[in-house]
Amino acid sequence: MRPQYYLIPPLIFLFFWFIFPFLYDIYMSSMSYGLYSSAPPQFVGAANYIRLFQSADFWMAFGRTMAYVGICLTLELLLGLVLALILSKEGKIISVIRLVIALPILMVPVGISVVWKVMAMPSYGILEYITQLMGHRIAWLGHPIWTNILIIVTEVWQWAAFVFLILLAGIVSLPKEPYEAAKIDRLSDWTVFTKITLPMLKPVIIIVCLIRALDLLKFFDPVYALTRGGVSTETLSYYIYRTGFKTLNMGWGGTVSTVYWVLCWLLANAVVRRFRGVFE
């Protein structure tokens, strides 16, 4: 019996800061209540949920979040994989380059978002300048499509390096023998990649994809820093911020939070189930 007791402090701590608020979210989602309003909380049942699922803004935010997850994940995975493969050979210069490539993860996410924003500002930014040189005039922060692209660039810039690091570790720890055999058999690089490297890397790729996907669902920092959520770049997190937090509308915030949380929990559980197979 004794060992379980050691888990109690962290569990209580986590419960208090995560589960308990979530329970409160659920509770509030059935109410209509604004923290600064003088009216007391009023039970409205599922009305909040109905309104939520009918809200175009919500679905926009939802869809956008999914799109961000999909696009960023794909780009991060591709870039990270390519970089990891290219830099998998050892060498002094390679080691230095690896360190350099890994730098982006060290930046405070808000910090780098701000940097990108400034670089993209009209009449100030370097991005503006470069694209002008190339003959176009891109209103990075004006046009919704370009703004979205900018956000994606910011995110991928920072986290492709993360994927890179993890995949690199995986590649480096792969056994050498299959490659030697492939060399003797004179297999082409592409065959080696698809038939040897990829299958062996599958568990690592899965894990890193899952970790990134779930982190991407929380997407907030670049949105806030770059556009304050305006101009069609709103994600679910920002949606909660705008409609729930800014107005301190507990009922509404609770509703969105609950739905959002359930979504993430379901995905996280699916992940963990898969993770478990790899882990055990």
Next chain:
Amino acid sequence: MRKARYIKEIIRAVFIILAVIAIIGPIYWTVVTSLKDRVEIGLWPPTFWPRNPTDIWWRTVLFERINLPVYRNSFIIAICASLLAVVLGLPASYACARWSFKGRMDLLFMILTFRFLPQACVVLPIYMMARILNLLDTMPLIVCLYAAMNLPIFIWVIMSYIKEIPVELEESYMIDGHSRAAAFFRVILPLIRPGLIAITLLMVSLSFGEFLFAALLTQSGAAKTIPVVISEYLGGELGYEWGKVATLTLYSFIPLVLIFVAIRKHLVRGLTFGVVR
């Protein structure tokens, strides 16, 4: 055959160069901007190298009265949160590493899922709770939140480090006559020290960069952290101060680089809970 190999190498080199430029680019811009004076920053077309490098931003940002307490806050919060996570997490990690009890894996995986839950979901209730407890805009609040956020990673990674140490060492120590607690402090702890330090530093970095909780749950300067200040420099309260923005970002970057260099061997394990080495 040789030609094909040659071409491949060239493509590879090109790719690497492009990647390095892409990575270094924004960082370079940040450094360069922090060294330009105000006039030059506003120049169009922008210059790639400061004509009159100046340290004015470096000095102002460092010593501006608004900012000093913010650095202090960020550091204190990061360190305290990490220590709190260590204190709460070490016994749990040890218990999970050495004993197999019913439901252990289930509990561990539930703890793991906490890492993936969005801060935005709990920010409202926590705001309310904090208001009631009078903790709003205080450092202890943020410290607790960051500790809670980092606990899952800590427990999992330290558990994997502890599992690497053969049980025989502790058993032998207890057969020698020492208590189990002594075995933990004198045998396990010294042997996991490098990993422990690495993970603590990782937690410090993660605490440093967290934005949502810090921005939404702190108003005045009492508990403001660096990321919040950075975000304020944009068309917000403090106007368009590119020099300051660049410098501030740089200041938050440098400690993290130092930490990274110190823990790079342990980094991968820390970020993937020890599954990938």
Next chain:
Amino acid sequence: MAELELQGITKRFGEITALDNLTMRVPDKSFTALLGLPGAGKTTLLKIVAGVLEADEGRVYLDGIDVSGLPPQKRNVAMVYQSFALYPHMTVYDNVASPLKARKLSRSDIDKKVAEVLKFLNIEKLAGRYPRELSGGEAQRVAIARSLVREASIYLYDEPLTNLDYKLRESARGELKKMCRETGTTILYATPDPLDAISMADYVGIMVKGRIIQFGPTREVYDLPKNIPAASIFGSPPMNFIEGIARMKGDKLVLETPIADIDAKRYGGKLQVGSEYVIALRPHYISFKEKIGEHATSFEAELYLTHVIGSETIGYARANNIELTLHLPYIYRIPKPEKVSLAFSTDKILLYDKETSSLIV
């Protein structure tokens, strides 16, 4: 120094029963070997004696006292692990001093005792080194030093020689034996190697699948293993087994085997004609026909491989499709397989009932 008694010890790990109602008594001040193949449960048993593992059923008595519920700290046993379990972050001195520090002895007392035991094992110069800097043999001595530095009721050794290379093992055996005689302690020594038991132990317990199938003075157990498993484990090189049927040939009682008919007169009425038996024959006892004298059973065989070890030879022969191993006390090489006449003295065999596996005396 104390007597160890185990009563009905059972230990399960999930579905697997590691120890099955095990009972054994280790005499005071004896060197007792626990002989068994890997997986027999030796380490589990030692850990239960040490207190590191708790038995599901059964009791452990040290010197008459029931220690079954006590944690290792309170039991005063010493254990040397197969992997030596030296603390990597401490010097040899600190490793050896560990049990004394646990007993809160004074610094000078600790110094004295540690110096004493290091000297006894000839490793004084290693005192400041770290385990990673030690060779296999040195590490083993440090582990033993750590166990000897205090006076324990019983000393438990878990295959301490397994991690040493062959040459080292030989000399280590000699030293261990000497050391044990000098310290006069109760020792329980787990090993898969019968040579360890033969050369060092006063008593031996043969352990198979979590049970002790035979226990007694080493010579006795070696000469008269009670059943077939005991016979097959305790022998190096391993015992030859030949199956035979008891028959009457004329008025003589013989054991009819594929290689020869063995005169079974001395077993008299203990054999049942028509029943199956297993004859166990030690490799030592097979030799060339010329060398064996009276009561010899001889047979033709093909000697197809010889293997010289030191000044002795292991020979592999085949007679009528039965594989036999010989152990010759001299060097004998064959350039190619040759037909030979082999023989063994009939009164050197051990006979077992095939069904019950018990020894027929």
